Amino acid sequence: MDEIFGKIGSAQTLSQKIERRIEEAIRQKKLLVGAKLPSERELCEMFAVSRTALREALRRLSARGLIEIKKGSGMYVSELKIKDAIDSLNLYYDLSFDSNLIPQIIEVRRVFEPEIARMAANNRRDKDLDLLLKNIGDLEDCDPDNTQMEADIINKFHLNVAKASCNPIVIITMEPIYSLLPRMRNLIYANVDGEKDFTIKAHRTIYEAIRDKNADKAFEAMVGQINRTLEIYTQYLKK
Amino acid sequence: MDEIFGKIGSAQTLSQKIERRIEEAIRQKKLLVGAKLPSERELCEMFAVSRTALREALRRLSARGLIEIKKGSGMYVSELKIKDAIDSLNLYYDLSFDSNLIPQIIEVRRVFEPEIARMAANNRRDKDLDLLLKNIGDLEDCDPDNTQMEADIINKFHLNVAKASCNPIVIITMEPIYSLLPRMRNLIYANVDGEKDFTIKAHRTIYEAIRDKNADKAFEAMVGQINRTLEIYTQYLKK
DNA sequence: AGATATATTTTGGTATGATCAGTTTAAAGT
């Protein structure tokens, strides 16, 4: 119970208080997305603080993606993009990523992705199919020597499957994980003979299952795909 | 290709440039975790900028969790906590939450959580068991009228299961989702007769399965628990 | 000499006031 004797007297700095106040207003939708905030000078009067303190609060809010500051124009409540949240995760991974995480990432994918494929088969719309099919074409056309692009396309395929699930929570949840894959490949990428062909075939199988709304087949196909990935990574992790 | 004609001349503000510079130094481990930055006055001279500009850069960095600022002491490179990244995701979910998402949240939990329970049964350490057991005790002792605390405890249980999986990716992934559960409950909480008893029994079953490293049983128990939740929500969502 | 209390210095936090540089708005001119 560290909470009991936690600080009472505002260990909080003035600019932090201001930050909270504005943040709360946004969270409680008192300030709607797109709304224009009063100007710095006005806010200073309203809060009865100096411009210094106020501006530092605003800088923090903009750093967190809550507001957008346009010189000469004003400050606006911005729609918090997933990107902001994901950037934050990416930064975290960037600083703490190490090869020990790779098996855990694979484990997560092994467990989650087949179920996502199943959801995709159940919920997909036609336009999701277009994206998947186009992606497979991109992979086929991709220069075999451009491993970076190849990796990107493959990741995009999995992300597209997630999108086809039509469940935004799934998409938001998986996107940060997929963003890690290129890093993994950079670490242990192996240009295994026939790997690309196998991937294309696997993707096609998954695509067809989703197209036919065959949930079980989609599930199984994804299991196969991930297991293959698992094998390759395991093999190269031993080195 | 929006990139082609993108801005060249620093649409970047001075304080943003400073921010990037310091951020890069941290990313490239030129500044190690725990390292003390030069004082504000010193940095001003080094960058040849005013304190204002410098401070705003520092405020942003601290808002993003990259540095920690201690009044009277100095500024230190902080170990970016998962919490910072998760807070960002939480905020996003918080702002984009609406009741239409509830079925999709439940779907995600229905699909993911049983697998997480299985991982927990396979990987749990003894101290994870302590947490789970204590949590069940907390739920038993909890005032039945305090639905808020009850909800918090229940969420904590699921989070603890995720922690017992010993897979940090799972924890990071699920925590933002669990943080939404109290809000769901607030929307449609139903004080169903015997609901609490059922939950306690279910939690205990899950706990025992994890304790005994019985992965399949853990999986099934979690399925039962989530399905029950699903039922209740479905029932009350119709109203 | 060692421990304690006190004073000084260092460091971040806040407040003002002035100036610069984009944007927007309103006025002037055609």
Added chain:
DNA sequence: ACTTTAAACTGATCATACCAAAATATATCT
């Protein structure tokens, strides 16, 4: 009615001064 131009507004930066917390050095006492 439209274009052009000037003014007003807004955020960005700078310089200075002073406050408050923390760390360090100094003095004091035992």
